[in-house]
Amino acid sequence: MIVVGHVAVGALAGALARSRGAAVGLGLVLHGVADWVPHGDTRSRPFEAASGIAGVLALAFARGPLDRTTLGAAASALPDVEHVLPLPRPGGQKLFPTHRFPGWHRAGRVLPVSFQLVAAGAAIGALVAGAWPRGRG
Numbered sequence: 001m002i003v004v005g006h007v008a009v010g011a012l013a014g015a016l017a018r019s020r021g022a023a024v025g026l027g028l029v030l031h032g033v034a035d036w037v038p039h040g041d042t043r044s045r046p047f048e049a050a051s052g053i054a055g056v057l058a059l060a061f062a063r064g065p066l067d068r069t070t071l072g073a074a075a076s077a078l079p080d081v082e083h084v085l086p087l088p089r090p091g092g093q094k095l096f097p098t099h100r101f102p103g104w105h106r107a108g109r110v111l112p113v114s115f116q117l118v119a120a121g122a123a124i125g126a127l128v129a130g131a132w133p134r135g136r137g
């Protein structure tokens, strides 16, 4: 899944989570789920980085850096950092399970890039606009 798609999924999960810890945990787990659903990806790392960072920053400015939506979004996007940073690769493989095990990250047509972009923009935009109440935990 494209990074901003992970940001949106994590933000929505954070909105539903009962605590910040749950938001982070859900964000990480849903990264794996979203990578497993057959999807399109872009090859533009600058676009991936810029759109993902912009999504998290928009949530942080609008809702606060420790809001559950912001934490869920950041946690959900975090595993893709290993695509650009020189993190350890035990056995020559990346760390996150859907990046490490063949067949766990699936390309396909269920979630094309265009759908991911529109859905992510709508979800993040709604959360930035205050469509979901802020949590205290």
Ligand SMILES: [Zn+2]
Pocket (backbone or CB within 6 Å): 001, 031, 035, 079, 080, 098, 099
């Ligand atoms: Zn991934």
